[in-house]
Amino acid sequence: MNAPALVVRGVEKRFGATRALAGVDLAVRAGEVHAVLGENGAGKSTLMGVLAGLYRPDAGVLELGGAAFAPRAPGEARLRGVALVPQEPALCPDLSVAENIVLGVEPVRLGLVRRAERRARAVRALAAVGAGLDPDARAGTLSPPERALVGIARALAVEPLSLVILDEPTSTLAAAEVEELFLAVARLRARGLAVLYVSHFLEEVARIADSFTVLREGRSVAHGAMAETSLDAVVEHMLGRRLERAEAAAEARVPGEIVLRVLGLAGARLPRSASLELRRGEVLGVTGLVGSGRTELLRAVFGLDAVRRGAVKVAAFGSGRARDGAREERALRGTAPWRRLLAGIGMASEDRQHEGLAGQMSVRDNLTLTRLEPFRRFGLLSDGRQRAAARRFMERLAIRASGPDAPVASLSGGNQQKVALARLLHHEADVLLLDEPTRGIDLGSREAIYALVGELARRGKSIVWVSSQLGEVLRVCDRVCVMRRGVLGAARAARELDEHALLLEAAT
Amino acid sequence: MSAARAVGQALVRVTRRPWFGPLVALLVVYAFFAALKPETFLRGMILETMASQVVVVAIAAVGMTLVIVEGGIDLSVGSTVALVTVVVARALVAGAGPGVAVLVGIATGLACGALNGGLIAGLGVSPFIATLGTMSALRGLAKGLAHEQKIDAPAQGLDELMALAPRGSPWLVSPGVWIAGALALAGAVLLGRTRFGRHVVAVGSNARTARLCGISVGRVTVATYALAGALAGVAGVMEFGKLTVGDPTDAPGLELDVIAAVVIGGGSLSGGQGSVAGSLIGAALMTVLKNGSMHLGVANWVQQILTGAIIVAAAALDRYRQKRAGALS
Numbered sequence: 001m002n003a004p005a006l007v008v009r010g011v012e013k014r015f016g017a018t019r020a021l022a023g024v025d026l027a028v029r030a031g032e033v034h035a036v037l038g039e040n041g042a043g044k045s046t047l048m049g050v051l052a053g054l055y056r057p058d059a060g061v062l063e064l065g066g067a068a069f070a071p072r073a074p075g076e077a078r079l080r081g082v083a084l085v086p087q088e089p090a091l092c093p094d095l096s097v098a099e100n101i102v103l104g105v106e107p108v109r110l111g112l113v114r115r116a117e118r119r120a121r122a123v124r125a126l127a128a129v130g131a132g133l134d135p136d137a138r139a140g141t142l143s144p145p146e147r148a149l150v151g152i153a154r155a156l157a158v159e160p161l162s163l164v165i166l167d168e169p170t171s172t173l174a175a176a177e178v179e180e181l182f183l184a185v186a187r188l189r190a191r192g193l194a195v196l197y198v199s200h201f202l203e204e205v206a207r208i209a210d211s212f213t214v215l216r217e218g219r220s221v222a223h224g225a226m227a228e229t230s231l232d233a234v235v236e237h238m239l240g241r242r243l244e245r246a247e248a249a250a251e252a253r254v255p256g257e258i259v260l261r262v263l264g265l266a267g268a269r270l271p272r273s274a275s276l277e278l279r280r281g282e283v284l285g286v287t288g289l290v291g292s293g294r295t296e297l298l299r300a301v302f303g304l305d306a307v308r309r310g311a312v313k314v315a316a317f318g319s320g321r322a323r324d325g326a327r328e329e330r331a332l333r334g335t336a337p338w339r340r341l342l343a344g345i346g347m348a349s350e351d352r353q354h355e356g357l358a359g360q361m362s363v364r365d366n367l368t369l370t371r372l373e374p375f376r377r378f379g380l381l382s383d384g385r386q387r388a389a390a391r392r393f394m395e396r397l398a399i400r401a402s403g404p405d406a407p408v409a410s411l412s413g414g415n416q417q418k419v420a421l422a423r424l425l426h427h428e429a430d431v432l433l434l435d436e437p438t439r440g441i442d443l444g445s446r447e448a449i450y451a452l453v454g455e456l457a458r459r460g461k462s463i464v465w466v467s468s469q470l471g472e473v474l475r476v477c478d479r480v481c482v483m484r485r486g487v488l489g490a491a492r493a494a495r496e497l498d499e500h501a502l503l504l505e506a507a508t
Numbered sequence: 509m510s511a512a513r514a515v516g517q518a519l520v521r522v523t524r525r526p527w528f529g530p531l532v533a534l535l536v537v538y539a540f541f542a543a544l545k546p547e548t549f550l551r552g553m554i555l556e557t558m559a560s561q562v563v564v565v566a567i568a569a570v571g572m573t574l575v576i577v578e579g580g581i582d583l584s585v586g587s588t589v590a591l592v593t594v595v596v597a598r599a600l601v602a603g604a605g606p607g608v609a610v611l612v613g614i615a616t617g618l619a620c621g622a623l624n625g626g627l628i629a630g631l632g633v634s635p636f637i638a639t640l641g642t643m644s645a646l647r648g649l650a651k652g653l654a655h656e657q658k659i660d661a662p663a664q665g666l667d668e669l670m671a672l673a674p675r676g677s678p679w680l681v682s683p684g685v686w687i688a689g690a691l692a693l694a695g696a697v698l699l700g701r702t703r704f705g706r707h708v709v710a711v712g713s714n715a716r717t718a719r720l721c722g723i724s725v726g727r728v729t730v731a732t733y734a735l736a737g738a739l740a741g742v743a744g745v746m747e748f749g750k751l752t753v754g755d756p757t758d759a760p761g762l763e764l765d766v767i768a769a770v771v772i773g774g775g776s777l778s779g780g781q782g783s784v785a786g787s788l789i790g791a792a793l794m795t796v797l798k799n800g801s802m803h804l805g806v807a808n809w810v811q812q813i814l815t816g817a818i819i820v821a822a823a824a825l826d827r828y829r830q831k832r833a834g835a836l837s
Contacts, residue, residue, distance in 0.1 A: 304720065338722035349720055358714035360780050369710055369721040372703045380701045423721070 003066065005030040005194035006051070006163050011060030012218075013046055020046040021057070022218035028163070028211075033185060033195040035205040035226070038215035039238055039414075039442035044198050045087075047215070048165050051196070052084035053077035065162055075104070081162035085169060087440065089151025093140030098122035100139050101154045125153035129184040145177045145290050152184065164188055165196045168440055170204060176289060182208055202231050214238055239444065253454075253478060256280035258315065259462050260345070260431050261329070262301060265310035270296040272486030274310070276464075278431065283453060283463045284491060285477030287470060288506045293486040294466045295350055298433045301464075302347040303332065303340045314343050314431065341370055346429030348420045350436040350466075352413070356420045359409035363401050364390035366408045366419055370427045393422040398448060414445025421449065425456075432456070432463045438472060450476055470499040482506050526774035527786035529825055533818070534793045541800035548803050556672060556681050562795045563670065563684040564589070564750070567743040568762065569769040569787040570695035571621075571736030576770050577699065578732045579712035579779025580628065580635035585740050586762035587646035588620045590755065592744025594654045597661035597754025606664040613748070614741035620646055621737015625730035643763070650756035659754035669749035684746050691742065696784040708732055712779030768815070769794060772822040793818065 004027040013021040021043045028034040038044050049055045051062070053071030062069040064080055071077035077084075091100045098119050107117040122135040131149040133142070142150065148169060155164060166185070170178045185208055188195050199205050205212065206226060214222040214237040222237040260278040265271060270293035278284050286294050299305040301312050316328035332343060340347075349356040357366050367390050368375070375385040390404035397418045401411050408419055417437060424432050434453075438446045453463055453476060467473050473480055474494050481491040482505045489505065522528060542549040568585050575582045592613045599609040620642065627638040669684045679686070699705040710718040711728050719725050747758060771777070772793055773786025794815055801811035 336724070337719055338724055341722035347720065354714070355716040355720055358710055358717040358780070361710065361713050365706060365710070366717075369706065369718075369723070372706060376703065380697065381703060381706065383701075 003030075004028060004063075005032075005065060006069075006196075007061075007063040008047075008051075009061050009063075011047070011050060011057045011062070013050060013055055013057050019218055021050070024060070024213075024215065024218070024220045026213040026220055026223065028194040028196060030162070030194050031189055031192045032210045033189055033197050033208055035209035035212040036196055036198045036215065037202075037205065037212055037234060037238055039444055042215040042238070042442075043218040044215055045167065046218075048084060048167050048196070048198060051077065051082060051163070051165060053082075078105075078158055081158075081160050082165070083155035083158060083161055083163070084165045085152045085155045085167060087168040089147060089154065091139040091142070091147055091150060093138070095139055096136050097126075097133055097139055097142070097150055098135035100150055101125050101135075101157050103154065105158055121157055122153070125157045126150075128156050128187060129153050130180045143291055149177075149181075152181075156188075161193055163194045163196065165198070167198045169197075170199065170201060178204065202234065206231060216240055235443065253281055253283075253457050255282035255478060256460070260301075260315070260464075261311075261313040262297075263311045263313070265297065265300055265312065266308045267293075267296050267300045268306050268308055270486045271300070271483065271488060274483070274486075274488035276481065276488060276491060278462045278464060280462055281457050281460050282479070283457050283465055283477045285473040285480035285494065286464060286466045286483055286488070287468065287473045287480060287502060288483035290468060292483040292506070293488075294483045295435055296486075297483065297488065298347060298435050298464065298466060301340075302345060302433055303335050303337045304347075306335050307333075314345060316343075341427060341429070344428075344430040345433065346370070346424035346427050346431070347433040348417075348424060348435060348437060350439060352416050352420060357408045357416055360407055362405045363394070363399070363408050363411070363419055364404035367393055367404075367422050368426055370423060389426065393426060397422055397452065412442070414441035414448075417441050417449065418445065421452065430461060432461060433466075434463060435466045436468065437465070438467070438469070470502045473502070474499065525783075525785075526781065526826075527783050527789055529829070530773050530786055530789040530793065530822060533822075534789050534796065537793060537800070538796055541796065541804070545800075545803050549800070554799065558792075558795050558799055559681050559685045560670060560672060561799075562791050563682075563688045564743045564746050564759075565762070565765050565769060565791045565794075566688045566788055567691055567746060568740050568766045569773075569791050570692050570784055571739030572766045572770050573695065573773075573775060573782050573784050573787045574699060574708060574732050575635075575736045576767070576775045576777060577712045577779065577782045578708045578729065579715065580729070580733070581639065581767065581777065582621075582624060582733065582736055582740075583636065583639040583763050584620065584624060584642040584646055585736075585743075585766050586759040587643050587650065588617055588737060588740040589744040589747050589762055590758040591620065591646050591650040591653070592616050592741050593748040593751060593758055594650045594659060594754035594756050596666070596745060596748045597659040598653065600661040600664055600666075601659060606666050609664070609666070610745050613745045614738055617741020617744060618734055618738040621740065622730060622734040624737065625733030628733065629726035629729040647756070654754055654756040656756065658756075661752070661754060663749075663752045666745070666749045667752050669746060684749065687742070687746075691739065692784050692788055695739075699784060704728075704731070709780060712781075714780075765791075765794065768819050771819055774822075774826055776826070790822070 006028045008024055008026045011021055011024045024047055036044050036047065046055065050057050053074045053076050056072065069080060071080065101122040102118050107114045107121065119135055126133055126135065129149050129152045131153065133146060133150065139150065152169065169181055185195060197205065197209055209226045211225050212234065213220050214234060216238060257280055258277050259280050262274055262276045265274045274297050276284065286297065288294050296305060300307050312332045313329050314332055316330055332340060353359065364386050368386055372381060375381045387404045394401065394404065399415050399418045399422065401415060408416060411419065421437065437449055457463060465473065465477055474497060477494050479491040480494050480497055480502065482489045482502060484506060548554055572582060572585065595616045596609045596613040599612045624639050624642055627633050628635050670682055673679045673681055699708065707718065707723050707728050710721065710723060711725050715725050748754065751758065769790035770782055770787045772790030773783065775782030775787065797814060798811060
């Protein structure tokens, strides 16, 4: 058996009053994929930060390849052969793919970058992750999964390499791209590298990892070989309790009249043609591969992107709702999200960090931004009322934050997503467009969101649920339709479908 | 006991305010000069003088705070002020009463601001470039209107705006100082306590999120610049009160003083951060430094180096505080 490539013993780290790591032990061998599991807020990101030299631990020791390892800066960790691939790799949008890959380690001769060498290295690194991208393309033009692959390629561009840390590498990838990523990880393992793999997707971890460590509240609470444990046991360690699965309650819902109709909608590029009908009290799933046009469909419906052809019609909500039994229907035009919000349509973006939330602003401001009117008194906003409203939603959705004034960026991913959803609830939107609402969030929050959406549908809200997770779509939605190359298929009852059928429809 | 604790908590909260650091710096600098020149700096006269000096920059800084929090910048403030002095002077020469002249001056500023906002929101030109353009164009317009010379005008009582209060007057300081104070208060309430203010912060903090939340980014932008322009108009009226002539070459580089005041006061050029109180403290700090240096006989070049150092130090300190506050999860 190989000697451990990385040993972590008793590592602690504190940020102000927050104890992010309270004693972590783990060991990874060369040629092994080691999964680090835990809910958001368990300390995974902090631990990765310590290993990558972003943070210096307050206590504990690290050993790399048998020698003491105490990186003081990311560059130092990189030189020792530790490569971190962050969850959402920040690329410089104005640089090319190749320039991004060698950023900071450019091959230089006489002060000038050797362009052929740069390109060759980029091509090699891209090949190592199995990405067939143009190295000269501008990074700003890439899709999220392409960005993720470039992020990994960047980590691999430095030699020698001994430890690769992948932080939620598949959270932005579709099923087919996950397979490519697994091939890339398998290649790393075959090269004799140690791989730390952080993920929320347990099924993935079970497939790719050899061993695991579970973190809970900043401590390592369980270690073991993946083959000798069950997923249920791992989940229990992660939660510290038994997971109570909220079973789908789709059968208890009886959808009502049509509230939203999309007729032959085409965007500037995507979607090419999409038609759907959404009923009151219904959860309609839209799935498909990344890049198939699901997000673009929601953006066009919400008026964020231009519409080339087709129509969006919405039943009149609010005071004018169904007067004398007559159903009013209005066509929505233009690219003005504020008009959609007035019409009772709300949207939660898939991109929480850059679009969904304003990071520096407080939880209460983010939560109430679309509807500040209730807090106005003589034209001025009442902080107290706004805080009280935010507190109500924080309680109802169990949002963990130091208070309504905490900057939303200080929350974990799951809690941020709850804030984004709470905004739609505060707005009292009748139609909720949710784009990948459970991406990159922990199991507990995911279950809470499933339960919340079920409850909303029972109370007469209508939801469009866009997701790559087929199991999730089948569990949460009443009906499901598949987007394929910009064309939306017909909706079918979820109970008549299975994952196999959906995947086949999406990928062929 | 609980009252004492409440006071203690309130004090702690004050120390966390973004303008707390600049305020401490202001007090320290003032104390320094007071220790070296007590006969000047421990008398009310100097305060009144400095308050009058800071009026123009302070009023323009209220508008600049809005613009910078919104994520923009306005380089055309100095040119707007010069144009307004010319417009006010011409209005008075043409026989308008002081009230009409003031309104025309403020309307001119508003129009300049609306033009800036329109260029930025309508044409998608970056704020730096758009206002760099209007900085030059408005200066040219001012010179054209004035036929390239100063315009002498009957002051019609507008000089009273900036006149020091007579000895023993219950007003203590000139009307301009009171007006600046009132506008600053209004600006702070607007930014901190109104729906529009939250929208300004939201656009500056993350324009994409703001749009997703149904905020019309274009309207907020135009309104913000128009408001800043109107405030520059008021500043221009005050400047006219000080000069009592319309001077198209007046206030060169004023925009940089105004931006410096906002930045010293905790404003971030990437948007989303800044406060009216901080900007006023920043403006006051620069004025104290100017007066202190003058009274100590420090050369102007030393004073300029000091001002530059304070601007950079303020921004660096702010970065440091944010980094410490933001290192979580």
